[in-house]
Amino acid sequence: MFLDIFPGNLHTLSEVIEAFLQIVKRCLSDFFHPLRNNFGALLKSQISQVQVFQRLLDDPINLSLGKLQQLLTLQQQIIKQPLNLLLNLVDGLNGLVHDHVDQLQRMFQQVTRFSLWD
Secondary structure: OOOOOOOOOOOOHHHHHHHHHHHHHHHHHHHHHHHHHHHHHHHHHHHHHHHHHHHHHOOHHHOOHHHHHHHHHHHHHHHHHHHHHHHHHHHHHHHHHHHHHHHHHHHHHHHHHOOOOO
């Protein structure tokens, strides 16, 4: 995946560090771009649910059992969705780390071959 950034033979410590930083930058970019889009969609959904919630509360005289159940369901969704997004973030970061551990290990193996005087 990152062979274009991580060439097989790096010659100086600065090249190794630069290649490592490119991998980290690309990983973060690949991960956070979809997350930003998901967060925007979640925010729009939350606003919509709060508006429905408000409409149901605006008419307290006509609150039926069905409306109360709908209110409870909306309240649970409003609470759970951000938590689910956070869990997805943690799962995604965990997957990202596991996907790139081998590349990072190779990078650090090359770093250990260099002296600090390069």
